[in-house]
Amino acid sequence: MTPFVRVLCVLSTLSLWCLSPSVQAEPRTLHYATAVAPTDRPNNRARHWWAEQIKARTNGEIEIEIHWMQSLVKYADTAQAISSGLADIAGMTPDYTAARFPLWALSQTEVGPGDHYIAAEAWRRMMANTPALQEELQRNNMAFMAVYSTGPRVLISNTRPYLTPEDFDGDRVRLTPRSVQAAQQADWEVTPINLTFTDIYSAMDRGTINGAQSAAYLVPLFKHHEVAKHIVETGNGQAMILEAMNLDTWNSLTPEQQKVFEEVNRELELRMAEAGLEELEQAREMIRSNREFPTEYHILNARQRAQWETGYLPVERAYAEKTGKRAPQAVSVFERFQERLGEVAAEVKESGYPWERDKVAER
Numbered sequence: 484m485t486p487f488v489r490v491l492c493v494l495s496t497l498s499l500w501c502l503s504p505s506v507q508a509e510p511r512t513l514h515y516a517t518a519v520a521p522t523d524r525p526n527n528r529a530r531h532w533w534a535e536q537i538k539a540r541t542n543g544e545i546e547i548e549i550h551w552m553q554s555l556v557k558y559a560d561t562a563q564a565i566s567s568g569l570a571d572i573a574g575m576t577p578d579y580t581a582a583r584f585p586l587w588a589l590s591q592t593e594v595g596p597g598d599h600y601i602a603a604e605a606w607r608r609m610m611a612n613t614p615a616l617q618e619e620l621q622r623n624n625m626a627f628m629a630v631y632s633t634g635p636r637v638l639i640s641n642t643r644p645y646l647t648p649e650d651f652d653g654d655r656v657r658l659t660p661r662s663v664q665a666a667q668q669a670d671w672e673v674t675p676i677n678l679t680f681t682d683i684y685s686a687m688d689r690g691t692i693n694g695a696q697s698a699a700y701l702v703p704l705f706k707h708h709e710v711a712k713h714i715v716e717t718g719n720g721q722a723m724i725l726e727a728m729n730l731d732t733w734n735s736l737t738p739e740q741q742k743v744f745e746e747v748n749r750e751l752e753l754r755m756a757e758a759g760l761e762e763l764e765q766a767r768e769m770i771r772s773n774r775e776f777p778t779e780y781h782i783l784n785a786r787q788r789a790q791w792e793t794g795y796l797p798v799e800r801a802y803a804e805k806t807g808k809r810a811p812q813a814v815s816v817f818e819r820f821q822e823r824l825g826e827v828a829a830e831v832k833e834s835g836y837p838w839e840r841d842k843v844a845e846r
Contacts, residue, residue: 510538510546513732516573518558521551525758525765533751540743545736547572566624571732574724585810586619589803589817590630590723593661593795595824597635597721599759600836603752605823606630606723612819615812626733628726629748631755633698634763636720640694641687644713644781647790648673657683657695661798669794684710698722700762708770708778715781716767718788719795726751757838 515534521527534547550556556564561575562583577587590606607630610616620627638645642654648666651673658666663675676692686692687710695707699716702708726748733741770780783791803817834840 510543512546512548513571513728514550514555515547516550516553516555516561516564516570518553519551521549525761526755529751529754529758532754533747536747536750537743540747541740545740545743562623565727565729568729568731570729572628572726572728574726576722577725578722581806583623584619585806586613586616586813586816587725589806589813589820590725591721592799592820592824593659593665593720594792594799595719595821596828597632597718598828598831599632599634599721599763600753600756601824601827601831602632602634602721602723603630603756605820605827607752608823608827609816609819613812613816615810616816619810620727621730624730625727626730628728628744629752629755630726631724631752632759633700633722633724634759635699636717637697637699637702638694638715638717639683639687639697639702639707639711639713640715641710641712642693644715644779645694646715646781646783646787648794654693655691657686657692659696661795661802662696664801665794665798668798671794681705683707687711700759700766703766703769708773709776711778713779713781714770715783717783717791719791753837757836760836 517530519527530549534549538546550570556570556573558576559579561570561573562580564570565573565575576591577584578591581588592602595605596602610630617627638656640654640656643650643652645651645656648669648671651666651671653672653674655674655676657678658673658675665671666673666675676686678686678692678695680697683692683695683697684705684707687695687707694711697705697707698721699714702711702714708714728744736744767780770778800814800817803813806813
């Protein structure tokens with residue numbers, strides 16, 4: 484073969500290679516851990532939407548595999564699992580690991596609105612001007628994804644409705660740690676019981692306890708209405724869920740992929756807030772209309788809520804001040820979070836939720 488013919492062959496081969504369809508790389512799978520069951524509920528539909536959007540907007544480069552019901556990691560170990568990379572992404576409760584996340588633990592509240600959207604949006608606004616929160620995540624080898632709230636707390640009981648602290652009347656009640664402090668400082672007549680959340684049903688069924696703190700949307704899921712005669716939605720306090728990604732995983736993504744996550748995560752926050760409010764309404768309706776296990780559902784008025792906040796507010800501030808010994812910005816985070824809660828609550832009262840405003844604009 485002459486040199487001229489050899490060159491022609493090489494050029495022909497290169498031309499064919501350039502014209503052929505590009506070889507698609509295998510999609511990368513990221514592992515997402517959650518404690519919830521894969522049921523058809525609004526929150527889970529939002530999670531499925533998020534996973535689908537990540538795949539679509541990265542052109543199939545990233546796929547999310549959801550590991551349900553603690554199948555990848557126990558919920559109590561979620562923070563360590565994200566830090567180590569056992570889970571690429573997961574939702575965690577910062578208050579469970581307050582020693583590692585002192586500032587993030589302040590996202591759990593016993594005062595202020597327990598509304599899903601108001602709480603999450605208020606924390607986001609406060610977070611935007613608090614670099615220390617991002618630094619706290621980075622020290623634990625995490626990158627921020629999203630936040631959403633579990634919504635309003637409820638007090639369940641089988642004696643009488645706990646409309647004010649006076650209604651405890653010596654009952655044995657499973658309370659959060661800060662509620663125990665409030666009870667002690669305000670001299671509430673209650674016997675606090677240390678009990679894991681999953682044991683509430685059996686303890687109330689046996690009569691070991693008379694009542695417990697829970698979250699409204701969890702009542703149907705854990706069937707607490709079967710062992711409670713009264714459920715009181717206090718309107719005060721909530722717990723925040725932090726969605727985080729392993730920092731090494733985040734740094735391994737391309738800038739384009741990171742941008743997709745940032746955009747989709749923000750949309751997820753709004754969808755989770757709307758889904759949480761939808762599940763709250765479903766829980767209320769299910770409890771009120773359940774003839775097999777009739778339970779009285781109460782929503783506190785402003786005067787009753789104020790009586791609870793009178794006991795909780797000094798404890799919340801004291802907790803922030805104590806945390807400030809380890810994290811200097813703690814009191815500032817607490818105060819600004821409370822300010823943003825009031826700010827967002829006023830906006831919602833005047834103009835509704837963002838998705839409601841969008842529907843009005845479309846008309």
